[in-house]
Amino acid sequence: MKNFTLLFLLLLTQTIAFGQSNxxxxxxxxxxxxxxxxxxxxxxxxxxxxxxxxxxxxxxxxxxxxxxxxxxxxxxxxxxxxxxxxxxxxxxxxxxxxxxMPEMNLELAEIIVREQRRNGGSIVSLDPKIINSISSASGGIEAGLKTLPGVASNNELSSQYTVRGGNFDENLVYVNDVEVYRPFLIRSGQQEGLSFINSDMVSTIDFSAGGFNAKYGDKMSSVLDIKYRKPSNFKGSASLSMLGASAHFEDVALNGKLSHISGLRYKTNRYMLGSLDEQGEYDPRFLDFQTYITYQFNEKFDLSFLGNVAQNQYNFIPQTRETTFGTWQNPLNTKIYFDGQEQDDFQTYLGAVTANYHPNAYLNLKFIASAYHAKEKETYDIQGQYYLNQLERNMGSEEFGDSSLNLGVGTFLNHARNSLDATVYSFAHKGAFNSEKHLINWGIKFQHEKINDELNEWIYRDSAGYSIPYSDNQVNLFYILNAKNKISSNRITGYVQDSWSVPVENGDLYLTGGVRFNYWDFNDELLISPRATLNYFPSGRKKCRSVYLPAGIISRHFLKS
Missing domain, CATH: 2.60.40.1120 (Carboxypeptidase-like, regulatory domain)
Incomplete structure (x- = not known):
């Protein structure tokens, strides 16, 4: 009777549900x-x-x-x-x-494409809007640079890049004529966090993959010349994602004499790093604040300040790592169980004051004083116990892919207490004189560097009860590094450069030649580097060439057909 009642209620429920379908x-x-x-x-x-x-x-x-x-x-x-x-x-x-559905004829609006040429030798101008639209794990302006010929990067989580086989630290970066230093980094290849360049504040981007003019520095791989914009009204932006957040605001005050643009950024890679073979608690945090302030005293003189404060922290507690490798004939698997943690802290500060004097339409003088400080710490104690196994390769077996034979066990212990403290002061003067056929640039810079680097790290490895390298009377470490480096040095650099335009029958010829010198008292060495570039613009239709002077003057020339 109970079963019949349950069946009746079930049928009634289905009938009601069916009847209520709407x-x-x-x-x-x-x-x-x-x-x-x-x-x-x-x-x-x-x-x-x-x-x-x-x-x-x-x-x-x-x-x-x-x-x-x-x-x-x-x-x-x-x-x-x-x-x-x-x-x-x-x-x-x-x-x-x-x-x-009949087809519809679409009439597109007229599109006008204009060409603009600049007398920059091998310098290429990039559109900040297009560069910012390129998606990348590291983000920033460097993500767009990596798509250019000759530019490469072996780590998508880093903003570092190499050009034509050079090293990461052989690239010049300027922001409003102030040289920007990449993080010194205790060890090359470590994550340096956020790039210095805040893409929300960028106005123009110039890049050269080599062969650039004498007015740029002595690193020969590439030069990235960034200009932060001077705002004309109030504006702001904000963005938020799983990988971080950013915000910027800009405004003018005092009847347009005072202008400022500032940006705040936060970034974390914890969700991306969580997908790696090495499982653990990843907690990287990168935070920075930048500001660019300009005060216009009059039409001939203005004063500006560029500031940056950045703190990059990397905390990691590893747990396990499992990797399968070998060949089909000999498939192998290793699994590592970890203890310990790694804590890295990188702090950088930059401040630069620029005085720009423009006495007339032909002459511009600029004076720059800047200070940079980097403080880095790297500490870790990580122990790993690993097992090396041979895998079952018989596809008909129920244990296919599982461990069939243990080939060995072992232990390793990595230890580090590394620190770096670097301070750089510089004073520079840049000038430009522009005439009808000549554009003369010159500059001189004094730089003082003080670097204190201490390294203390070692690695212990044990395999099947034997320390590597093996000894029958003592326990040896596999790797030891103890170093203390202190450098206090001075550099003096300078350049003179002339851009000369020569009209020819079927176009215009531009010759840019100059010479640089670099003296470093650390090795008491003087280097002289002559540089020259030749550009020819054939005639045709009218083209516009803009020459951007280091001092900020812009002179436009129209090439007539």
Missing amino acids: NATLKGVIKDQNGVPIDMVNVVLKEYPTLGTTTNANGEFLLRIPARKQLTIIFSSLGYQTFQDSVFAKREETIIKKIE
């Missing part, structure tokens, strides 16, 4: 005026925008719609005229539609 089915096929099915057509209810579907490759669609309601169905697709239809369906009724 939906219907709309299906059909969509073709063009030639009878060809159209795929990817959007089918949406006007009254319920969240209810919709798309047609398949055969132009067919199926959609569950509310019953006993007057509905408007919208059919839309790019390149076809939008079509609307009305339906009223009873409960569980199936309505079949055959829709014809």
Whole structure:
């Protein structure tokens, strides 16, 4: 009797549920005026925008719609005229539609493409809007640079890049004529956190992969010349994602004499690092604040300040790591169990004051005083116990892919207490004189460096009860490094450069020549580097060439046909 009652209640529930259904089915096929099915057509209810579907490759669609309601169905697709239809369906009724959507002729607005040439030798100008649209794990301006010929990077989480086989620290970076130093880094290849360049504040980007003019420094791989903009009104932006957040604001005050632009950024890679073979608790945190302030005393003189404060922390507690390697004939697997943690802390500070004097339309003088300080710490004690196993390769076995034989066990212990403290002061003067046919640039810079680097790290390895390297009377370490380096040195650099325009019959010829000198008292060595570039612009239609002076003057020349 109990079973019969339960069965009766179940049937009654299903009957009530079926009777309460308040939906219907709309299906059909969509073709063009030639009878060809159209795929990817959007089918949406006007009254319920969240209810919709798309047609398949055969132009067919199926959609569950509310019953006993007057509905408007919208059919839309790019390149076809939008079509609307009305339906009223009873409960569980199936309505079949055959829709014809004629093609639509699209008239695009006129697009004007203009060419602009600049007398920069091998310098290439990049559009900040396009560069910022390139997605990358590291983000920033460097993500766009890595797409250029000759530029490469072996770590997508880092903003570092190499040019034509050079090293990471052989690239020059300038922001508003102030040389920016990459993190010194205790060891090359470590994550340096955020790039110095804040893409929200960038106005222009110039880049050269070698062969640049004498006005740039002595690192020969590449030069990246960034200009932060001077705002003209109030503006701001903000962004938020799983990988971090950023915000910037800019404004003017004191009747336009005072302008400032500032940006704050936060970044973390913890969610990306969590997908690595080495499982553990990743907690990298990168934070920085930048500001660029300008005060215009009068038409001839202005004073600006560029500041940056950055703190990059990297905390890691490893747990396990499992890696499969070898060949089909000899598949191997290793699993490591970790104890310990790593804590890294990188702090950098930069401040630069620039005085710009423009006495007349031809002469510009600039004086720059800057200070940079980096403080880095790297500490870790990580122990790993590993097992090396041979895997079952018989595909018919239930244990396929599992460990079939243990080949060995071992232990390693990594220890480090490293620190670096670096301070750089510099004083520079840059000038430019512009005439009808000549553009003369000159500059001189004094730089004082003080670096204190201490390294204390070692590695212990044990395999099957034997310390490596093996000794029968003592325990040896596999690797030891103890070093203390202190450097206090001075550099003096300077350059003179002339850009000379020569009109020829079928175009214009531009010759840029100059010489640099570099003296470093650490090795008491004087280097002299002459440089020259030749550019020819053939005549045709009018082109606009803009010459950007280091001092900030912009002179425009039109090349006549």
